[in-house]
Amino acid sequence: MSAIIEVNNLSKQFKEVKAVDGLSFTVEAGDVYGFLGQNGAGKSTTIRMLLTLIKPTTGDIHIFGKNLSTHRHEILKEVGAVIEKPDLYKFLTAYDNLAIFAKLSGMKPTRALLLDQLKLVGLEERAFSKVKTFSQGMKQRLGIAVALVHNPRLILLDEPTNGLDPQGIADMRKLILQLSREMGKTVLVSSHLLNEIELIANRMIIIHKGKKMVEGKVAELLDPSKSLVQLETGNDTLTREQLKQTEWGAMLQQNEQHLRISMNKRDVPRLVAYLVSLQVQVLSINPMHSLENYFLSLTTQPDHVESITN
């Protein structure tokens, strides 16, 4: 699989606040990549940096293998996005909004293509109604049409189910899965709800206060038999390198501050025995919460989180 998005050591400082702090992650082709974190975790700031709306303080972003800062124009031609609320030109019709954004994406859209796109999101009968008369759900669907009209390879959806009713949320999930499975799109979708990501994403990252907490396959991270185990050794960097060569290498979390492995608790004695055999000085070993409880603790008890993560 080829990497569609590669983010390395990305940071954004707003005066006193560090919104994103040394974030690194990779999104592979065909992924529905869940970007999970509580409100204010840095999800939207990261997505805005991926769209060049915000300039990173440090770090670099590669999309489709090209540096975003030097190949902005050609990269954005193949990116579609819904950024938070689907705000569009209220004084224009759905058709006019779609036509404007299609042209801005470098297309010369035909009337038939625009109407087809509106049909795809169920707005064909309201094509020539002004957006100011639309409900939140209809605006969200039009926002999706705007994001897809130029047939992008990568779609960034920032909290796409916000403000939708249950049926709208179900439709959105169906659409995201359809985009990935039937149309082969790569989708990055942010949310503050773990169950939402669990239902649609194959890979995910959890960020908290701008930092990566965990990243990996959803099925593995949310496996109820597994826990996050945090190790403290005499030389964490060396131990990490040694573990990368073993069966635990794939389970290692890419967190630069801590040595964490997503593994079955029953395998902990075997891991300790292995480390001892390598003459690694094991200072402490701490099975943490399951990922679900861990994320819950992030969203409900921020103070408690500090004691877990630091």
Add this chain to the structure above:
Amino acid sequence: MWNLLQIELFKIMRKPRTYLAFGIIAAFIFLIQLGLLVNGKDWMMFVMGSLGETMNIDYNKLLNGYAVCFFVLNLLLVHVPILVALVAGDVVSGEASMGTLRLLAAKPVSRTQIILAKFLATAVYVFALLAWIAVISLVVSLAVFGENDVVVAKASGLQLIEASDVLWRYFFAFGFAFIAMMVVAAISLLLSTLSENSIGPIVATVGIIIVCTLISEMEIPMYQKYIKPYLFTTYMLGWKGFFYIGSTADGETIKGSIQYLPAILKSVGALMLYIVVLVAASVFVFRKKDILS
């Protein structure tokens, strides 16, 4: 760029706010024309005052289409900047408050192009607004009041411009007014790039114009010497210069001449410099801006 300009013009044309200015101008000019049609002669006699008793003045000829247009422009061009700010102050900040700026800036177009397209679209709007003023104040006034010579007041006294020597002066006066209004548009654009709501830039532009106009008009030596030469408002009313006709040493007016042409050219140069600096500053600010709206 052409594609972006078309999109910006389309958006301006579809905003109800755009037509508000055209409506206000039409109502204002029609009210003046109606007033002068009904009581124009009495009003002219009042304006001429004691001169009317010492000179033989044909008030019916004095009140003609060119004179009405001159009167309208004197009153109106001071207030048109407010109408320009109404649209120009909204072009970036309006999109920020509406939430569409992030969609626009995430598209494969450069931020420099976005700002230049918005400025050019505003220029088309300002041109249309002045053309509208020209049509209503000049063409309609000529149709209603007829064509005749114009009397213009100067510091040295009254000056007569022959009817055949007037029309080209209006052409250049409107051209000058266009450049002056583009300075206002450029100020609004810069303020618009700095703001997340459209009311702020509009109010701030009007405030800047009022303060600068007051300083320009104050006869305080310190202001006159050190501040006035650098204020754009000092040069904005230069359009009147096209109606100051040159004369011979005997006091004979020279048809087709402009008395203070170098001063007008200096004003045009100063206003153009303002436009370039303000638009460049807008581009710089917008390119650096983190779009958080």
